[in-house]
Amino acid sequence: MLNLLIFGPPGAGKGTQASLLAKKYALNHLSSGELLRQERENGLLGVKIKKYQDAGRLVPDSLIIKMVEGAIKKNLDGKGFIFDGYPRNIYQAKTLDRLFKTLGKNIQIVFNLKLNSKAATERILLRGKTSGRSDDNKKTIAHRLQVYRQQTAPLLKYYQAQGKLKNIDGRPDIKSVFRQISDTIKTNI
């Protein structure tokens, strides 16, 4: 199995690159934001999830962990996973490590898609014009970036200590970023 993780601030292009990776390596694209948005449409927890997402806050760990673990267990016979937007804090990361250990699986590479706050904000505002996402507005973005810095960015050290972290310049166009990512996989797997 090839199991990858992609990090970066909101707007860095995680979802786009994760989709390309899923296609190229036949991986299961596991986007926690997308799982939550689907649940908003179909599930009973919709109102609660919308409240957190619109505020730019993380939804409770218990909720997202249950959803992600369900999705992992459903796809264990596949070629692997690309995690996008998960884990988002230390507790989620440790829980994922524990689950993978129990399953006898391994995360091979953790990508850090780098983009500064100004560029990230500009991209999300642009995306907001067509995405239809109620959290792609100026006020929510500022809070999402703050949550990223405070709760998610510390995870980079956690994965660096495991020797898995690879930094990727998120500024160039989609193809160039994907080339950096693919080359990193080629040289490390």
Ligand code: ADP
């Ligand atoms: P972005 O990375 O651009 O913020 P996402 O779709 O990954 O977009 O996340 C949107 C929102 O969904 C987050 O602001 C948060 O409210 C919620 N969310 C996504 N992933 C998680 C997670 N792993 N834990 C808690 N909340 C999450």
